[in-house]
Amino acid sequence: MLPKYNVLTQEQVEIIHNESIKILEEIGMDFEYEPAIEIFKAQGLKVEGNRVYFTREFIEGKVKLAPSEFTLHARNPEHNLVCGGDNIIYMPGYGAPFIQLADGSRRKSTMEDYDNIVKLAGASKNLHMTGGTVAEPQDIPDEIRHLKMIYSSIKNSDKCFMGSAEGRERAQDSVEMAALLFGGKDVIKEKPVLISLINSLTPLKFDERMLGALMAYAEAGQAVVVASLVMAGSTGPAALVGTLALQNAEVLAGISLAQSINPGTPVVYGSTSALSDMRNGSLSIGSPECALFISASAQIARFYGIPSRSGGGLNDAKIVDAQAGYESMMTLMAASVTGINFVLHTAGILQYFMAISYEKFMMDDEMAGMLLHYMKGFNFDEDGLAYEAIASVGPGGHFLTQKHTRRNHKKEFRTPQLSDRSAYEAWSREGLDTNQRAHKQWQEVLAKYVPPVLDESIDQKLLEFIAKRS
Amino acid sequence: MSEEIFAGLKQAIIDGDEDVVEELSQQVIEESINPVDAVQVGLIKGIEVVGELWKAGEVFLPDVMMSAEAMKVGLGLLEPEIAKLGMSEGDSKGKIVLGTVEGDIHDIGKNITGAMFTAAGYKVFDIGTDIKAEDFVLKAQEVGADIIGASALLTTTMSAQKQIIDYLKEKNLRDQFKVFIGGGPTSQAYADEIGADGWAESADEAVTLADRILAK
Structure with a gap:
């Protein structure tokens, strides 16, 4: 590592x-x-x-009460996650109201998109959990959206997922549903299963919706990310350090509330601070300044001994183009190498959080895989030093017929899922760019994906709960 | 002497210096200089320059916002004087009532839009955040607005934009005002769906749209 x-x-x-x-x-x-x-x-x-x-x-007293790491429990214990320390958790984007399509058009996101993205995250080798509000299902009435989303997260994958942050009542619904799945509220109070995104209203405010949810989760012993998105230049000062101080004040205040309600509540220090573009005021997340905020946030959270959340495949691009790629790699890499633990928005984001794209999702999934490999670093054992292989080939010659090569490349090299490494002529027969390849790939993954079976009696209870609350 | 003050007002607007605007506006009142001219030749000329500079990419958003603030200070002092003297302020390009809809307290986009409309020569009545449909309409009636501009940042509060249109229909006032909507999750398709007169993705596009619609 x-x-x-x-x-x-x-x-x-x-x-x-x-x-x-x-x-x-x-x-x-x-x-x-x-x-x-x-x-x-x-x-x-x-x-x-x-x-x-x-x-x-x-x-300072309250912040000390927050655990330095905690385990988030999944329906399938193999997918339990430790949040904190050197661990990193990747997951899909959160809260986008639009779907950007491969042909360049954009439409409102639907429940089907939500299901699909949960499934793609479930199928991914690189994404550790399925996240929350992975697409805002605008075809479902607002009052019951959270119920349908939680159900989809439970049904379509057995990885960890997020609860609703839309006020106290919806947070309580999320807790109730999680309790049905995991065997009661007492069980999940001991073993947190939900994590939710509580945002401040910068500068220096928290609203009723978020505070209600924060309190419900803290009371139920569930984890919360307390996050601040300062838009430097508009909702915060046009200064990087001042922005960090403002963000930090908001996050510390939120964490102190959670610890006052229930000492030891698992919390994550969250930052999505970025810039306001000074021409038109729009949010800019694919910027070097945003990468600095991400990196500093990892370190500030370490200073407090609290797990951190920031970064992701962040960008301001409108379509899956080169800008989407280079900006996303900068922000995802910044988060990964500086020690962010919980990387919301790892996959799918375009247009400064306004859209999710299936194609971008596959591209980010590839980047997440590349970075997981990068972070493994170097292997210094005998196979890693490979002296025997070097000696047996000697000057001249090649390594392709060495047993060491055949065995060790599988350990030390990563095979790309989406990137094209073929020669020009081979590539040009189809001539597909990344967007087009990703378009084919997500459909194949989705067609092959079989959601893990959910116990029928639990399924029934969940459906009854939703019917009762609808 | 008056010419000098008007030039000073114009420059202070360009500089976004509300202290100087306040000082010179006071001087206009104390020395009984024509306040309509002070607005037309001073303040408005200044804000026009700012609008043009922004379009040309020579100034940035904070410049426009500060000029719009300074404009507000000048108008706040000179308009009551104009009314007191029974004079007419002259035509603005249009009047717009702006607010963030009920249940939503995000206001940065709305504030930028207000500044852009001010810079383009509109009279802007910003009524704040978490505003009920009927309060949008009441204010629009009170000031004789051309446009009601309603902002929403959350997918859960977009429906309040529709409520404004429904309310206008219910009160038989729908043809009195143009309704513009905006905000992150909104779209032209949504504007069409709820029967809004205009939608724009950014503040400057909203101004262009208003110019076009009011010119009809």
């Missing part, structure tokens, strides 16, 4: 921490949810209306 690299000095991390504490002490943060305000009051913090003024002792 390659060591994770740092982009800040220890002193710089401490400066950011102290700036965040100053923001939380002197400016404070707004929590637009009375039950959250009550908790902070009970903890003895100064509160004026919705504004909470934190103290250094409170924040």
Whole structure:
């Protein structure tokens, strides 16, 4: 395993921490949810209306309560995931309202897209879990969308998945459904099975929807990613360090709430901070500044001893083109090599989170595979040094007929799934670019995929629950 | 003397310097200089320059936003004076009531749109976030708006854009206002589906669209 690299000095991390504490002490943060305000009051913090003024002792004390790593349990225990340490978890994109098609057109995403992407993630060798809101199913009424999504995540794969963050009630529904699957709320309170995405409303606010969900999950002992997306230049300052300090203040405040509700609640330090394009204000996530935010966030989370979430195959491209590729590799690689643990948006994202593309999904899946291989680093045992092979070939000659070669290349080399390494003439017979190859590939994967069997009585209970709640 | 002040106002708008705009606008009032001219020859000329510079790629969004803010300060001082004197402010290109729909509190896109409309010579009435359909309509009636602009960032709040159109229909007011919608998850197809008059993906496209629709 390659060591994770740092982009800040220890002193710089401490400066950011102290700036965040100053923001939380002197400016404070707004929590637009009375039950959250009550908790902070009970903890003895100064509160004026919705504004909470934190103290250094409170924040630092609460952050210490968060576990440095935790296990997320899957329907199939082989897919259990450890979040934290040197581990990395890849998964599909989250929350996109559109599907970008291979022919260049765009349409609203549907429940069928959601099912398909869960299946593709289920089939993937490189994606560790199936994520959540992998496509926003706009053909399903808003009130029951979360129920249908959770059901699809359970039914179509046995990997870990995410719960709804759309307010307290939908979070509770997610917990109920997970409890039906895993054998009760007591069971999952001991062994977390859900993780959910709680976002601040930058600058310096949390809204009712997110706080309600955060509280429901913390009470049920389920994991939450507390994330901030500062758009430097618009919802945050046009300064990288100031943006990190602002993001950090928001995330620490959210984590302190989760730890106040239920000490030891598994939390993940989340960042999606990026830029506002200064020409038109739009979000830009495929930028070098975003890669710096990702890298710094991994390190800041390490400073607190909390698992981190950031990065992904992030880009601002409109279609699966070269921009989509080079921007995504920069951000996914930054996340991977700096030690981000939970990589939401690994696969499928286009158009700064606005669209998911099946073709981009396959391309990102390939990149995830490349990076998993890259991070393995070097093998220094006898096979890795390969002295015997070098000696037996000697000067001149070649290694292609060495037993060592035949055996060891399978261990040390990765075979691409999507990239084309054939010679020009061979390639030109079909002449397919990456987008076209990926288009064929995802359909083949989907056609072959058989979802793991779900126990019939559990399936029945889940369907009854959905019917009751619809 | 007046010419100098008008030139100063124009430059202060270009610079996005609301302090200077405030100072010079006060001077216009104290020295009984024609406030309509101060608006037309000073403020509006300045914001026109900013709009052109932005189109040419020579200034950036923060420049436009600050100029629009400075414009707001100037108009806030001079408009009451114009009304007091019983004068007419002269024609704006159009009036737009802007807000983020009920249940949604995201406002950065709406704010940018407001600045772009201001820079293009429209009168903008920004009524904030989490706004009910009836409040959009009330404000539009109050100011005699041409356009109601409704923003939504969440797939779950897009339906509130439709509610504005339904509300207008219910009150027999649908032909009184053009309804524009915008925001991340919205699209032309959605605008067509709910019967909105306009949709644009970005703030400057929204202005272009308004120019075209109001010219009809």
